[in-house]
Amino acid sequence: MEKKDFEPQILVFACNWCSYAGADLAGISRLQMPVNFRLIRVMCSGRVKPELVVKALTSGVDGVLILGCHPGECHYLNGNYYTRRRGIILKSLLEYMGIESSRFKIGWVSASEGYKFSEIVKEFVKEIKDIGPLNL
């Protein structure tokens, strides 16, 4: 497939308290985004087990984005610190598996950052388009 025709499949995890609300705000603000992504709501970004990311990438998803509250603002006090720490290790695990670590990204989006949500998603879709399809 030509790179420019490639429409990646993106999975976005968003925490219930900040990032999902941020995503809603992007919607309310009618910010247009590529259709490539699917959003799954979780209660906390720290809920996202690394296995879920790996399983997604090995079952047809081209990129996974985890969005949570800004560090220090977690609804559950410190859940997003786990997300952050785990993310670093997960990236090296992905490289070890032969998957580009840039297919996995973590971002912080607060409930008031609808614009930031749309920018992060757009940018990530573009990045994954540039990397190309994940052929395992």
Next chain:
Amino acid sequence: MIEEKRIGVFICRCGNNIGDVVDVPYLVDEIKSIPEVVYTEENYYTCSEEGLNSIKNMIYEKNLNRVIVAACTPRTHEWLFQKVCEEAGLNKYLFEFVNIREQCSWIHSTEKEKATEKAKNLIKMGISKAKLLKPLKDIRSEIYPSALIIGCGIAGITAALNLANQGIQVHIVEKENICGGLLTEINKLYQTSLPASNFLDEKIKNLIKNRNINIHLKSQVKDVSGYIGNFEVLIQNEKKIKTIKAGVIIVATGALELKPYGLYKYKEIDGVITQLELEKMLKYNSFKAESVVVINCVGARNEVRGYCGRICCITSLKNSIIIKEMNPDTEVYILYRDIMAYGRELENYYKKARKIGINFIKYSPDNLPEISLNEETIDVYVLNEITGKGINLQVDYVILTTPLIPADDNTELSKKLKVPLTNDGFYLEAHQKLRPVEFANEGIYLCGTARYPSNITETVLQAYAAASKASIPVKKGYVETSGNIAYCDEELCSGCGNCFFVCPFEAISIKKDAENKTKPEIIGIKCRCCGLCVSVCPDGAMQQNSFSDKQILSMIKTMDE
């Protein structure tokens, strides 16, 4: 027996909001043919009376055991549809929401075909999750009908009286041997100019008289365990340790005045005193001076202490006015950086101070006033920031206006209560606007200067707010939390204890099972459904009822269908 799934899908047009972008009739056609979907319909507004009745009727008529609404966001409407399901006799946790407005039609409004396909896919993901939903029960726990208040200053006293007058048993723990806190050291209250003791004495009299209130003086909190409705607090006085049971806790520990050692020759020159020391002298009529300099912002709004003391400006105005009114011949100079006289009353107060002849000199934080001891008087040199000229003043007293600082034991107590502090060391409430005067941990509330410097009016208001919030669960008699808590499949659990270590709410304890193996025990009422324990479980034994691995994986697998 495997339960037969009977899924009903209701797709909302949301007027034109969804219907104009997404081809809803096409969706209905497509979704209808999915196995186990027994009923599909479109609504102009699913949240309208008509839409809601339709959900109810179809639950009866088609015997639905899963309901999916594809519409707006669960953040605003989930509770409504869940309620409707419950009314029709369907467990509310068997309802699944699919967002095709905020996260589809509104953000892909120019790509109608693609948006329609995406909406179809999102609904399919919702269906795959809904199949794995389980009926759950909300968790209800009894409330022990008493309150514990830490600190017997004006905040604690006000909150205690409020709760006690509602018939709630109150315990107050105070580390000093008298009630009243900082207010006992204050001379007069501003605006009214009435002695603080008039106000305080009456409150304390009511406090002692009240049969619902037990005061534990010279006592400190040793340990706190339990959760909302069932706190057990160990308090220690000189002689013994007592256990107090309480349903709710209010933190009203107050603050301290900063003693500015090392600044402006405090404690090096006799006439250099703080505002609180001045209040004491005024109270006992031992203050006499021909001229006074007041320096504001001492030890505040600098690199060490970044915050504004908030009430200091007004305190300096109050005491300067009192000095001036005692003897109009006394020269009073206020050296300030900015005057924060917020609101109408305080602005008038500031105007009054100017009118009666108090001198205001603005200094810059780059050129702090200098103090030296002359024979009889104290020499103050200040560079007037506005005129750029230096001024020499000879005065009897230099009064330093310092901010309130967090109490010494905040760190220790906050650890016992498991509540957070701000970077400055004051207690941090759950949310300034959405959940003021309460902590993120349920059942613990906050008021007064323990939160941040505030004046008496504000402290009293906060105390009422905290007391009224605290009285809600006590009066209700029980608390209910979501049934979507973590659970452990003990067959799979290896007893590593990871879940126990990560839980931010201490909702997991470790027990031994019949074979003496270590297993986690989940205290449902403390669980806040974050799912951290699920993510750290190496065995997949820990799961979250409405966000299980299986549910999320089934959604991921459906993504490209």
